[in-house]
Amino acid sequence: MDKFLGNLHAVLAISLVLAIGLMFAPWFAPPLGVWNGVFQWLHVFFGITWVGLLYYFNFVQIPTMPSIPAELKPGVSKYIAPRALFFFRYAALLTVVTGLILAWLYDELDDALLLRENARLIGIGMWLALVMAANVWFVIWPSQKKVLGLVEADDAAKAKAARLAMMASRTNVLLSLPMLLAMTNYH
Template identity: 65%
Template sequence: MAKFFGNLHLVLAAGLVLALLVIFAVPANTIAEQAILRWLHLFFGITWIGLLYYFNFVQIPTMPKVPAELKPGVSKFIAPSALFFFRWAAALTVLTGVVIAWRAAYLVEALIFKPGFVLIGIGMWLALIMAFNVWFVIWPNQKKALGLVPAEDAVKAKAATTAMIFSRTNTLLSLAMLYCMINFNGG
């Protein structure tokens, strides 16, 4: 049992098989393609926001307490790996969300806040801002702060502060975004 659960890829594959069995054995109130897209959107969204909250609730507040000799374990191994999943989960959350809205024919209505689509429109815009922050502010600055790209110490410190501010901005935005996403009733 420990060998099975010790292999993340095997656990994920088994979880995918189980999910597909549920998807096809117990049909949702919508067509399978929509159900699968919504499921993927939720999975990627949980991964994205879960990592956002990990960084803000655990890693950022804990790093000042970590002894200097142990910090490279986080900055060289844990943070780069977490940031990989963080940024790709953000991209895939946005991509699946756009596909869902496009397939359900409310993408434009939501983005321009047409009546009946205001709530989801706000959620979508907040998510787009957050994804922009991930890819174009947080990630470039984290690469400097973590030493993944060459930078002087002063530049690294400024980059770490910028990444933290935009990460906290995303945490702030995520609360309203989540409310909008879960309370949209389809127009």
């Protein structure tokens, strides 16, 4: 069992096989059809990954970095942060894409994006998520590439980029709770 559970890829593969097997169970009947059920599942998975990493960065990594001895910081900045940021940004993208597909499957995409009364709550959640995803891709990631040395930047530019990335990330924390409230209370 140690060997199996020690292999993340094997665990994920078996988890996926179990989930797919569950989809073929005779009593698996999402109220709006199988495709809707699959996209809800994917949307929640990617959303948990995205928001979980957002909280990891803001509750763990950012507050802890100042107390890490200088000689150990490269372990975070060269190995942990780039990998976490990869999953962070692609989870954001896939959360938005699956969310838009769900809104389309519900035939609520236009009403939600236009904040019409019948879909205003989910629309607010969608707009908050879109702002958050834009922060990830157009502010946080470009700034982090400078901070992590993935693109060339002098020390002043790195310091400015670090501050900008942190402010955008904290903005996403600020928006995350109302976004989650809107998303979880609409349907």
